Amino acid sequence: MPVKINENYLLLKSSYIFAEINQKVNKFQEENPDAPIIRMGIGDVTRPLPQAVIKEFHKAVDEMGQSETFMGYGPEQGYSFLIKDIIENDFRPRGIELSEDEVFVSDGAKCDTGNIQEIFGLDNVVAVTDPVYPVYVETNVMAGRTGPMGEDGRYEKLVYLPCTAENDFVPELPSEPVDLIYLCFPNNPTGTTLNKDQMATWVNYARKNKAIILFDAAYESYITEEDIPHSIYEIEGAKEVAIEFRSFSKNAGFTGTRCAYTVVPKELMGYDEEGNAQAINPLWNRRQTTKFNGVSYPIQKAAQAVYSDEGQKEIAESISYYMKNAAIIRESLIEIGLNVYGGINSPYIWVKTPEGMDSWGFFDLLLTEANVVGTPGVGFGPSGEGYFRITAFNTLENTKEAMDRISKLSI
Ligand code: MLT
Numbered sequence: 001m002p003v004k005i006n007e008n009y010l011l012l013k014s015s016y017i018f019a020e021i022n023q024k025v026n027k028f029q030e031e032n033p034d035a036p037i038i039r040m041g042i043g044d045v046t047r048p049l050p051q052a053v054i055k056e057f058h059k060a061v062d063e064m065g066q067s068e069t070f071m072g073y074g075p076e077q078g079y080s081f082l083i084k085d086i087i088e089n090d091f092r093p094r095g096i097e098l099s100e101d102e103v104f105v106s107d108g109a110k111c112d113t114g115n116i117q118e119i120f121g122l123d124n125v126v127a128v129t130d131p132v133y134p135v136y137v138e139t140n141v142m143a144g145r146t147g148p149m150g151e152d153g154r155y156e157k158l159v160y161l162p163c164t165a166e167n168d169f170v171p172e173l174p175s176e177p178v179d180l181i182y183l184c185f186p187n188n189p190t191g192t193t194l195n196k197d198q199m200a201t202w203v204n205y206a207r208k209n210k211a212i213i214l215f216d217a218a219y220e221s222y223i224t225e226e227d228i229p230h231s232i233y234e235i236e237g238a239k240e241v242a243i244e245f246r247s248f249s250k251n252a253g254f255t256g257t258r259c260a261y262t263v264v265p266k267e268l269m270g271y272d273e274e275g276n277a278q279a280i281n282p283l284w285n286r287r288q289t290t291k292f293n294g295v296s297y298p299i300q301k302a303a304q305a306v307y308s309d310e311g312q313k314e315i316a317e318s319i320s321y322y323m324k325n326a327a328i329i330r331e332s333l334i335e336i337g338l339n340v341y342g343g344i345n346s347p348y349i350w351v352k353t354p355e356g357m358d359s360w361g362f363f364d365l366l367l368t369e370a371n372v373v374g375t376p377g378v379g380f381g382p383s384g385e386g387y388f389r390i391t392a393f394n395t396l397e398n399t400k401e402a403m404d405r406i407s408k409l410s411i
Contacts, residue, residue, distance in 0.1 A: 008144045011155070017134055017379035018042045021363075025373050038402045040390045041373040043188065043347065045253045047321060050314035053252060053305045060301035071297040076289045078105025078261065082300045085307040086261055090246065096233040102265050102281065104288055105295050105303075107258040109218045109247040114139040115291075116214055116243065116262070117180070119283040120270065124179035127159040129171045131189050131380030131387070133216065136182040153382035162383040163190060165352065169341065170198055173205050181206065183232075184216035186223060189380045189389045190350040191342015195227045199235050206241035212270065212280070213242040218260075221251035221319055223345045239265035243280070250347065252306045252315050259295055259303040322347050325399040326392035332403035333390075336411055347392040350377070354411045362388045370405035 015023070021041050029037060049057070063069035077083075083103045091098050106112050114135045117126075126140050137155065140146055147156025154160055159178050161171035169192035171183075183202060185194045194202075206213050215232040223230055232242045244263040248254035264284045269277040295303075305311045326343040333340045339352035351374075353362040359376035366372045366388075377387030392399065 006142070008142050011141050011146065011148050012138055013149070016138070017375065020379070021373065021375060024363075025367065028367055035371045037367075037371045037373060038394060038398045038405075039373045040394055040399075040402060041375045043250070043391050043393060044255050045250065045318075045322075045393050046395055047253055047318045049253045049257065049302070050306070050311050050318070052308050052310035052314055053302045056305035056308075057298055057302035060298035064298065074294045074297055074300070076292055076294045077101070077285065078103065078294065079297070079300050082304045083261075085304050086246075089307045091231065091233070094231060094234055096231060098233075098263060098265070101285075103261055103263055104284060105259065105261045105300060106288075106292070107260065107295055108249070109216060109245040109260045109262075110135055112245050112260060112262045113182070113214065113216055115287070116284070117143055117145070119280065119287055120180055120212075125157070125159060125177065127161055127174050127178040127181045128381075129163050129183065129187070130154075130160040130382060131163065131377055131384030132182065133184055133188045134380065136214070136216075137381070153378070153385075160381065160383070163187070163192070164383050165339065165341065168192075169350075170194065173201065177209060179211050180214060181211055182214045182216070184218070186219040186228075186346035187342070187348075188216075188219065188346075189348055189375065189377065189384065190387075191344075191346035191348035191389075192350070193223065193225070193228045193345045196229050196235065199229050199232060203232065203235045203238045203241060207237050210271065211241065212268065213238075214245070215242050216245045218245065218247040219250055219346050219348075220246070221315070222323065222347055224323070225345055228345055233263070233265075239267045241268065243268065243284075248303050248306060251319065252303070252311070253318065254303070257299055257302065259299050321396065322392045325394065325396060328396075328399055328403055329390055329392060332407055336407055338411070343392065349390045349392065351388045351390060353377075353386050353388055359385055359388055365409070365411075366406065369409055370402065372402045372405060 083100045087098050128136050146158050149155050159174050163169040163171050169190050220230045232238045247260040264281045266281050268280045270280050272278050329349045330340050330343045341350040343349040359378040363376045375389040377384030
């Protein structure tokens, strides 16, 4: 018998959205070698790692070269020095108590949000907001929790919760029962948020229906407004129903360095076939200890430095730098008459495409006429059609230049 593949992979679109964009941009650049392309597509940061981080990173690398301080395998869950600082800085000030074994350090929120589905049964019904970070959808396709994608751009068996200007980008509770709910706020890609009451609606839904919320908070450091929760655990009862994913990528520039963490509270329960409650935390621990050998020591030392006074000061500067870009993008696009969302508690600006133009049409226009790259909204799901995402992660100079060029187009 010939070797069989996992046929679920054949259900996927041929390439990941950012790979597809890269191919198009590279082709355009080959044909137009002098075009001064400005990339505002993938959410990758441009500011270097904070000096406080670099200092500890270097020190830890040197330790690895001395027999007295060399470190081999570390704990798969992460070193206690980093986990203590995570709890002390990211949760305790918000009144959230966590124990060290509820925090799992990892190499990225993309990996964790992609891998988490492995510890849940294949017959769970999965709900996603639409548009959505493709990783949540595609990892469930790979696992076999969906059918094929229909003409409408939706995978069978997946429950889509549209988030558009019509509902202020606030997902409505599903009309059919769902088990696993992916929420990301501040949202990628729309840049919009949920306030405490709106988030409480979801926590209450999950408690009532014995569902679990997979809450991606990778962009929490961009929140500027008061009533927006930074952690889902700010909502009463959320520890019983939610896993939270955090990242050092967008707040501290770790996109290439890789460090993140996931919180799996001990109160969180799933159910076996007999209906007995089973704690989720030991399942994730078991998964990680088998499949993951932890984040390297120098990187965890570097991540710890994010919490030093100097580190905090430097990351605050970077975030306000990007948020200044976000304000420039918002103002420039509003000025030329476009409808613009997000960009106030988030580095993403979600733009309604001009009348009569779809997401890819707007992508092509900006690429060819302004040499500016963004992300077509439809790449994040069918409800993203007619929208376009621009990131604030480029330099101030490039952001201004890109907005100048777009402002000159006749849109
Ligand atoms: C994005 O552009 O959506 C980001 O790159 C997401 C990510 O961090 O993987």
